[in-house]
Amino acid sequence: MAANEKLQFPLVDSSYDNAEILSCISTLLSGQLTMGAQVRRFEQEFARHCAAPHAVMVNSGSSANLLAMSALTNPLRSKHLKRGDKVGVPAVCWSTSVWPIVQTGLVPVLIDVDPLTLNMSVAALKATLKQHELKALMMVHVLGNSTEMGELLAIAAEEDLLLVEDTCESLGTTYEGRALGSIGTFGTFSFYFSHHMTTIEGGMVLARTEEDYDLLKCLRAHGWSREQSNREALERDNSHIDPRFLFVNVGYNLRPMEIQAAFGLEQLRRLDTMNAHRRTNVARIRAAFAAHERWRGQLHFPTATRGLDPCWFGFPFLVDESVQLDHRGFTRALLDQGVDTRPIVSGNMALQPALKHFDIDISMGPFQGAQRVHDRGLFIGCHAKPVAQSVIDGLVELILRSLEEHSR
Numbered sequence: 001m002a003a004n005e006k007l008q009f010p011l012v013d014s015s016y017d018n019a020e021i022l023s024c025i026s027t028l029l030s031g032q033l034t035m036g037a038q039v040r041r042f043e044q045e046f047a048r049h050c051a052a053p054h055a056v057m058v059n060s061g062s063s064a065n066l067l068a069m070s071a072l073t074n075p076l077r078s079k080h081l082k083r084g085d086k087v088g089v090p091a092v093c094w095s096t097s098v099w100p101i102v103q104t105g106l107v108p109v110l111i112d113v114d115p116l117t118l119n120m121s122v123a124a125l126k127a128t129l130k131q132h133e134l135k136a137l138m139m140v141h142v143l144g145n146s147t148e149m150g151e152l153l154a155i156a157a158e159e160d161l162l163l164v165e166d167t168c169e170s171l172g173t174t175y176e177g178r179a180l181g182s183i184g185t186f187g188t189f190s191f192y193f194s195h196h197m198t199t200i201e202g203g204m205v206l207a208r209t210e211e212d213y214d215l216l217k218c219l220r221a222h223g224w225s226r227e228q229s230n231r232e233a234l235e236r237d238n239s240h241i242d243p244r245f246l247f248v249n250v251g252y253n254l255r256p257m258e259i260q261a262a263f264g265l266e267q268l269r270r271l272d273t274m275n276a277h278r279r280t281n282v283a284r285i286r287a288a289f290a291a292h293e294r295w296r297g298q299l300h301f302p303t304a305t306r307g308l309d310p311c312w313f314g315f316p317f318l319v320d321e322s323v324q325l326d327h328r329g330f331t332r333a334l335l336d337q338g339v340d341t342r343p344i345v346s347g348n349m350a351l352q353p354a355l356k357h358f359d360i361d362i363s364m365g366p367f368q369g370a371q372r373v374h375d376r377g378l379f380i381g382c383h384a385k386p387v388a389q390s391v392i393d394g395l396v397e398l399i400l401r402s403l404e405e406h407s408r
């Protein structure tokens with residue numbers, strides 16, 4: 001970066017090129033626009049990439065969460081949750097990690113997070129289990145990190161909890177070599193523009209059993225029988241109905257389009273390379289901070305939990321409680337100088353006004369960990385392309401200078 005050049009460090013740097021564009025154009029020219037062979041191919045390749053048995057593509061990460069919760073509560077599932085059952089969810093999460101729990105008649109119970117990992121605190125989970133009979137967990141893997149997975153899996157097995165992994169921010173992170181999202185009953189992913197890979201908008205649900213795979217496909221598209229593995233038997237049993245319009249369950253329309261899958265197939269090809277760049281960029285930003293003494297005692301950098309190889313969504317940091325920070329002034333100064341920041345997901349979810357209109361359990365509050373993340377946490381991008389060392393040095397210098405200028 002030249003001395004007179006203005007620093008530009010947006011949250012997201014576009015990660016596609018002609019390969020995605022040409023693939024979309026040839027899909028448009030093929031005449032098959034609605035869900036078809038491209039979607040099926042993308043699902044198969046994505047499942048293979050995550051070493052998961054089954055994948056079902058949808059039109060967003062939010063739809064993926066809605067589909068997963070709908071499958072868990074569907075009366076046709078052999079083991080299903082019932083109206084009013086409680087589901088634990090970390091107090092730092094995304095809105096549509098929580099809403100699908102409400103929308104499917106379940107009661108979310110907010111659980112505090114560990115500000116040093118940004119993820120659900122195992123101690124808080126244990127405390128919650130003493131007071132609430134949870135039936136499932138919506139495990140939101142925040143910003144590429146995760147809760148202590150070893151402990152979590154042991155608790156889930158002991159308490160017989162169903163596990164949905166909201167992996168919308170953590171594609172590429174592994175726990176003891178296994179892809180996050182492939183471990184629980186369902187794993188959900190978002191391919192929104194700013195995520196590890198994109199289909200512009202889009203999402204995916206990973207499933208482990210044939211039963212769940214059939215169920216997800218049925219609920220995704222109207223509840224009809226077309227993609228069911230026992231389709232022939234269903235048609236035979238209902239021979240008085242036109243088999244093209246045979247409805248065997250309830251359902252939505254959450255289908256993706258062929259061009260999204262075509263885009264995704266190209267992105268998937270470069271995902272490992274993009275994620276390698278993310279890892280390198282995070283390590284280099286961290287090293288650039290380490291080269292300065294000035295951050296010590298002022299900033300904290302969240303750490304990965306045991307057994308995890310995180311593929312960060314961004315570069316998060318927390319400003320120490322001892323620093324009297326003018327938060328708005330700090331983020332505005334950074335933005336004015338070319339550096340975009342975001343709160344850590346939606347901060348403390350318990351504060352959101354929508355909660356008071358619905359049956360969402362916040363009895364385990366106050367959520368001190370989530371509040372700290374809310375008040376003190378921010379993240380900057382980490383980018384899926386190499387970032388020049390001069391940009392990283394300028395970025396770190398700017399953050400430290402702005403921090404000094406906006407704290408008392």
Ligand SMILES: Cc1ncc(COP(=O)(O)O)c(C=O)c1O
Nearest residue numbers: 060061062094168169190191192
């Ligand atoms: C943790 C989490 N879950 C779900 C979603 C929803 O994904 P989408 O924007 O694709 O609907 C997001 C979006 O950023 C997210 O961060």
